[in-house]
Amino acid sequence: MDAYLLFLIITVATVMSPGPGVLxxxxxxxxxxxxxxxxxxxxxxxxxxxxxGVSATGLGILLATSAVAFTVLKFIGAAYLIYLGVKLWRAPPAVIELRAAGRRTLPRQFAEGLGLQLTNPKAVFFFLSILPQFVTYDSAHVGQFALLVCTYSVVLVVVHLIYAALARTTRQWLASDSGGRLVNRLGGGTFMCFGLGLAATSR
Structure with a gap:
């Protein structure tokens, strides 16, 4: 496979860039x-x-060529981001207390991350435009594609775990009432801005 290292660098830079997932x-x-x-x-x-995977199928091509399909998915994603923002904005500061009882379940956290990613149409176009450039189609391209996709997913997990560890160091201060309220307001407001920004984007 050509330029795998370059793909890895591009992937790391993409995953590290600020966005709803990082937030x-x-x-x-x-x-x-x-x-x-x-x-x-x-x-x-x-x-x-x-x-x-979807980006390699007819649905991916449909989203790339159909303005209606793109618009529908775009507004679903925008609505979900705004929902997350409003929910976080209204959450009481007490939810960031250090006690484990305030933690949401793993399935609920998983569903939230999955829903956030699946309702982001920009991710579809990233895979449609970046991955094909690093696949040699005159050989077994299915294995190459799988390697690139797995690489992206692993990089995402590693980078986000690093982000989580760094955020953990500030948790003591943010566990205070004023700190918790600040996180809720900034986080919720940013999610809503992302949602409004996504709704206003075009192809």
Whole structure:
């Protein structure tokens, strides 16, 4: 496979860039600790894996060529982001207390990360435009494609775990009432901005 290292560098840069997924991981890590962010991280990784697979099918081509399909998925994603933002904005500061009882279940965290990733139409176009450039189609391209997709998912997990660990160091201060309220307001407001921004985007 040509330029695998270059693909790896591009993937790391893409995953590290600020976005709803990174914000979700940071927020979960601050509110529930590193272990409380793992479910969401796995959901994001599985969502990326599924989107990559869909991008290689007719649905991926449809989203790339149909303005209606793109618009529908775009607004579903925007609505989900705004929902997460409003929910976080209204959450009481007490949810980031250090006690484990306040932690949400792993399946719920996983579903939140998965839903966030699957309702992001931009991810589809990332895989449609980036992956094909690193696949040699005159050989066994299915294995190459699988390697690239798995690489992306693994990089996402590693990078987000690093983000979660860094966020964990600030959790003591953010466990205070003022700190918890600040996280809720900033996190919720940012999610809503992402949602409004996604709704306003075009192809």
């Amino acid at each position: 979700l991981t940071l927020t979960n890590a601050i509110r529930f600790g590193v272990s409380g962010a793992i479910g969401g991280i796995l959901g994001l990784a599985v969502g990326a894996f599924l989107i990559a």
